[in-house]
Amino acid sequence: MTELNRRPVASLWIGESLHYLNQLCLKSHLLAGHPTILYCTDDVQNAPDGVEIRPASEIMDIDMSIVDQTSASFLSNVFRYKMIKKTDAIWIDCDAFCHKPFPDEMQNIYAGHGFRGALNCGVVYIPPQGELIDMLLDYYENLPEAPPWFNKNQRRKLEKFSSDPHPVRIYKAERTAFGPQAFTYFAQQTGDYDKALSPDCLYPVPFQLNDVFYDPHGRVEGHFTENTLSVHLYTNGTKPWWRKNVPMEGSYADRMCRQVGIDPSLALK
Template identity: 70%
Template sequence: MAERSPGTGPETGKDMTEANRRPVASLWIGPRLHYLNQLCLKSHVDQGHPTTLYVTDDVQDAPEGVEIRPAAEIMDLDMALVARTSASFLSNVFRYKMIRKTGAIWIDCDAFCHRPFPDGMDYVFGEHGLSGALNCGVIGLPQRCEVMDQLLNYYDNLPDYPEWWNKRQRKKMDKQPDKLSHAAKIYATERTAFGPQAFTHFARVTGIIKNALPRAGLYPVPFQLNDVFFDPYGRVEGHFTDETLSVHLYTNGTRRWWRKHVPPPGSYAFRMCEQVGIDPSLALEE
């Protein structure tokens, strides 16, 4: 059973180095977690990171050791906008406001903790996929930094068009239905405009992009190959290096399958569930 706020922190009996590891946090919109989300949250707990899950509903199936707190502590979420876009849409805003308020590292609920995040790493983010662009599925930033200021200003004062958009993208936005809000029009034009696009742009503008980890650091398996996590004959670890800290499981890419099925024995998802102590059969979509 997850801990309700106020939390009690990491389990007693852990050494001081582990007990003092950096806090991590995420957001869940909805009443129930699924087994891969449980797996990923528990992996951070097991590595000694104080782990907080901000929620919009009364989530009862979070793993033991995860502290549950209301999302409203960070920001009010426009659930009508979420309904018109996606649960991940406003989480792109939420994560930076959470980092500014708490200093925790943001983790997506489908990011598995392969190794603990080093204490001395002020900037935790990395390249993703085959293009070299940045992703924001795992982000650690100083609470006060220029890139944070620019990101929050972008979200709080949306421009007519994101400044990095070309003419084609702007024309596409102009064709969106008038009934959509400005934010929803941006989302309908480019789904990643609030997420990786914005982060990559402002990381370049502020120069922090030089701190990006290589793809193997946080996203070792390309999105295009995400089925390998469920392949009992796949060699997921072949993508890892000594720099690998986190493994993104890309649950959006496999949603139709994994919501209703236990991972095949021998697959990476199955082995990690066994390692962490998650029973997938208890958190399948009905």
């Protein structure tokens, strides 16, 4: 194992076991020299050797009733900033593959993704003391009746789900209102939007092309540049077939599993 002498990275897992792509991504950070912490709500037994398992409650209590009404990733949008504030680690989604180590001196690790220009927070580090993280945490801890960027249609949806708990109403009105939408809005308010890295650094392959990771004839590396640090595999957007079957031989997912030392057949959905 590579000596773990770089900045720590951390993520959250809600569930009992990891998929092989999650194993792959976590282990890739270990091999790059990053101490890798996985905060868990359950007793996860199939994390790669070397990943440090900690209870999610060290950072915050996860309200499973909210998770059941939204998604496993919904409250992770709150968790990541609380984690950064408390530990100063870099947040990584469990489907972010480490292409190159994160530079020690880099203080603003986030970028836009896809074709829309919004910032994503799948891989993120912002200074734990600062206006941006304070505004994000205040938003989550003191939810307004409607997020300030909501348009008329989104506000009408809020009214439609008036009987649901407030966080659930916001989720049903707009699934990314706790995630990229909130991060983009508050980064614009604080001036941190302009500090974002270019998409090729963290999201070199656009979300809309996520199936290319499983295509043995897809030129995934053609999207990479010398700036690429992380490769997001977008498991939330992956077709169900790929979650239940090993990747095709020669595909990016297959090649990275061989490179890192992960057997996909042992951790399918």
